[in-house]
Amino acid sequence: MSEINEPEILFGIYCPPHPQPLLSxxxxxxxxxxxxxxxxxxxxxxxxxxxxxxxxxxxxPSIIGHQIQxxxxxxxxxxxxxxxxxxxxxxxxxxxxQFARSMRVNCEKRGLEARTVxxxxxxxxxxxxxxxxxxxxxxxxxxxILSSNMYSxxxxxxxxxxxxxxxxxxxxxxxxxxxxxxLSNRMFTEHIDPKEDRIHSQxxxxxxxxxxxxxxxxxxxxxxxxxxxxxxQIRVQKVVAYxxxxxxxxxxxxxxxxxxxxxxxxxxxGSGGAVITLxxxxxxxxxxxxxxxxxxxxxxxxxxxxxxxxx
Amino acid sequence: xxxxxxxxxxxxxxxxxxxxxxxxxxxEAYSEGGWETLRWGYQRLARKLKDIDYDAIVIFTPxxxxxxGTHFLGLPEFKSKSVDPVFPxxxxxxxxxxxxxELSEAMRDAASEEGIITKxxxxxxxxxxxxxxxxxxxxxxxxxKPIVTISSNRNTHYYSPEVMIEQATALGRACAKAIEESGKxxxxxxxxxxxxxxxxxxxxxxxxxxxxxxxxxxQYVWDMKIVDMMREGKSREVIDIMPEFTEQTIAETEGGxxxxxxxxxxxxxxxxxxxxxxxxxGTGNVIACWDPNDDTREYVL
Numbered sequence: 350m351s352e353i354n355e356p357e358i359l360f361g362i363y364c365p366p367h368p369q370p371l372l373s374x375x376x377x378x379x380x381x382x383x384x385x386x387x388x389x390x391x392x393x394x395x396x397x398x399x400x401x402x403x404x405x406x407x408x409x410p411s412i413i414g415h416q417i418q419x420x421x422x423x424x425x426x427x428x429x430x431x432x433x434x435x436x437x438x439x440x441x442x443x444x445x446x447q448f449a450r451s452m453r454v455n456c457e458k459r460g461l462e463a464r465t466v467x468x469x470x471x472x473x474x475x476x477x478x479x480x481x482x483x484x485x486x487x488x489x490x491x492x493x494i495l496s497s498n499m500y501s502x503x504x505x506x507x508x509x510x511x512x513x514x515x516x517x518x519x520x521x522x523x524x525x526x527x528x529x530x531x532l533s534n535r536m537f538t539e540h541i542d543p544k545e546d547r548i549h550s551q552x553x554x555x556x557x558x559x560x561x562x563x564x565x566x567x568x569x570x571x572x573x574x575x576x577x578x579x580x581x582q583i584r585v586q587k588v589v590a591y592x593x594x595x596x597x598x599x600x601x602x603x604x605x606x607x608x609x610x611x612x613x614x615x616x617x618x619g620s621g622g623a624v625i626t627l628x629x630x631x632x633x634x635x636x637x638x639x640x641x642x643x644x645x646x647x648x649x650x651x652x653x654x655x656x657x658x659x660x
Numbered sequence: 661x662x663x664x665x666x667x668x669x670x671x672x673x674x675x676x677x678x679x680x681x682x683x684x685x686x687x688e689a690y691s692e693g694g695w696e697t698l699r700w701g702y703q704r705l706a707r708k709l710k711d712i713d714y715d716a717i718v719i720f721t722p723x724x725x726x727x728x729g730t731h732f733l734g735l736p737e738f739k740s741k742s743v744d745p746v747f748p749x750x751x752x753x754x755x756x757x758x759x760x761x762e763l764s765e766a767m768r769d770a771a772s773e774e775g776i777i778t779k780x781x782x783x784x785x786x787x788x789x790x791x792x793x794x795x796x797x798x799x800x801x802x803x804x805k806p807i808v809t810i811s812s813n814r815n816t817h818y819y820s821p822e823v824m825i826e827q828a829t830a831l832g833r834a835c836a837k838a839i840e841e842s843g844k845x846x847x848x849x850x851x852x853x854x855x856x857x858x859x860x861x862x863x864x865x866x867x868x869x870x871x872x873x874x875x876x877x878x879q880y881v882w883d884m885k886i887v888d889m890m891r892e893g894k895s896r897e898v899i900d901i902m903p904e905f906t907e908q909t910i911a912e913t914e915g916g917x918x919x920x921x922x923x924x925x926x927x928x929x930x931x932x933x934x935x936x937x938x939x940x941x942g943t944g945n946v947i948a949c950w951d952p953n954d955d956t957r958e959y960v961l
Binding site: 409410411412413414426427428430431433434436437462466468469470471472474498500535536537538539540585586587618 | 724725726727728729731741743745746747748749752777779781782783785786787811813814817818858860861862941
């Protein structure tokens with residue numbers, strides 16, 4: 350499963366899925382700061398030589414393997430389930446269909462179930478809509494959106510990231526990769542005044558700030574290895590694992606050689622919203638080694654249940 | 661004004677496969693059939709509902725997931741296309757439905773009085789979820805009754821299954837009170853499966869029934885336990901055992917729909933009518949109806 354050559358990933362972005370920075374940035378200083386950080390990322394993308402923006406969205410869950418958005422022009426008006434009162438989000442996104450189709454093939458070569466989705470009116474998720482509207486509002490660069498399989502765990506997610514690398518290398522495309530995810534994701538369960546927004550708890554805030562230190566130091570692989578701890582400590586248990594750092598590391602490269610920059614960190618209805626960039630560099634930092642296998646090919650379940658009863 | 665009443669409560673699972681298999685003109689995808697046990701069960705229940713005099717359907721759906729309180733549809737009409745984000749190959753349904761806004765607001769007000777966080781949804785661009793569309797289509801293919809959709813507040817994830825039971829029961833009580841005061845005759849619908857572990861691969865022909873079976877035997881045994889209790893009129897016991905059932909089978913009961921419905925009906929001790937049980941892409945689905953009228957309640961299966 351060797352790659353043809355090394356893919357060129359210009360930089361990575363980690364950003365939150367909530368619609369406030371898009372729909373109501375003026376409602377609080379925090380939302381405004383997040384919007385400014387998005388705007389800075391948009392500017393950097395425009396100034397880059399990126400051929401494609403690849404989005405991995407935690408608010409697009411899939412069941413049948415990994416879904417890849419492939420409709421050449423996705424046009425609709427999206428409304429968020431919770432924050433519908435903030436307004437509608439009309440969008441038109443241009444997909445890199447060639448990339449999407451090759452991505453499916455490369456997923457399958459690595460043992461993953463995958464399929465493209467190419468349907469008028471497909472409900473693109475809030476996180477992808479917010480990110481692409483703010484990062485690439487005029488469709489200057491074609492994009493590809495990947496789902497997050499609700500049952501997948503580390504092996505599958507790592508392999509998904511490697512399939513992205515295979516595809517970029519094959520097509521010789523320069524990419525900006527975007528993960529759409531909160532840090533801590535517990536929101537307040539009541540309606541609040543945006544001006545009084547804050548991180549839901551001290552514990553969530555402490556963990557978020559520790560994660561931000563790692564990002565700021567460019568320690569992406571260390572964060573990837575900490576994913577299970579992060580999931581247990583500050584993630585509401587909606588899915589089996591916290592996967593964004595696994596995917597980002599597998600896609601960008603599983604090491605700590607990055608220049609990290611935290612452009613904003615603010616509360617979004619209690620959850621931790623951060624806009625962060627990671628740019629590949631030559632320096633390295635970190636004091637950890639790991640023994641979790643670096644998976645190249647996904648073999649599915651181990652069929653432990655089919656191997657008979659314990660004596 | 662006569663007191664309003666709940667004339668039936670239906671557990672109505674919403675795999676989009678069932679609409680796909682039916683080939684209604686509203687759906688763009690075409691199938692060769694499939695899942696007849698469930699579809700024929702739905703058809704029989706739909707015929708029963710035709711013989712019941714009612715004004716509106718109130719449906720609780722786990723596919724309108726809200727974290728900040730419970731939300732209610734609050735505009736009189738919604739017309740759009742619902743595309744299932746998980747099975748877009750099967751379900752692309754053009755809908756045009758009416759909402760009983762008066763009843764919706766009354767239930768919202770009653771829920772607020774119970775201390776439940778609530779919100780009316782009044783954005784005209786909002787897309788009604790496919791759970792609502794699927795269950796309502798199968799129960800009332802003519803769409804000749806107004807509906808109210810209630811969102812699923814994610815208490816199970818945020819707190820625990822026990823908190824979900826408390827909250828959904830309180831919501832059920834509030835909705836029952838609002839229905840009684842409205843003078844309307846209402847069908848309640850809890851839209852969800854029982855066990856809910858999916859296969860992550862799909863047959864090349866999704867309706868190929870030679871490929872369809874429950875995800876594992878444990879899910880089946882749990883589902884049958886719940887169905888037996890429903891048959892025996894043990895609705896309170898169903899709720900008592902629900903935290904363990906939900907955990908063991910990743911059940912879609914986690915959304916709170918069945919708890920809400922049985923709570924609104926005062927945890928009935930009469931038997932549920934069972935219309936069919938079948939797996940859909942590995943998940944366990946039962947169609948059941950609680951008919952409070954002793955004269956019309958049937959032993960179906």
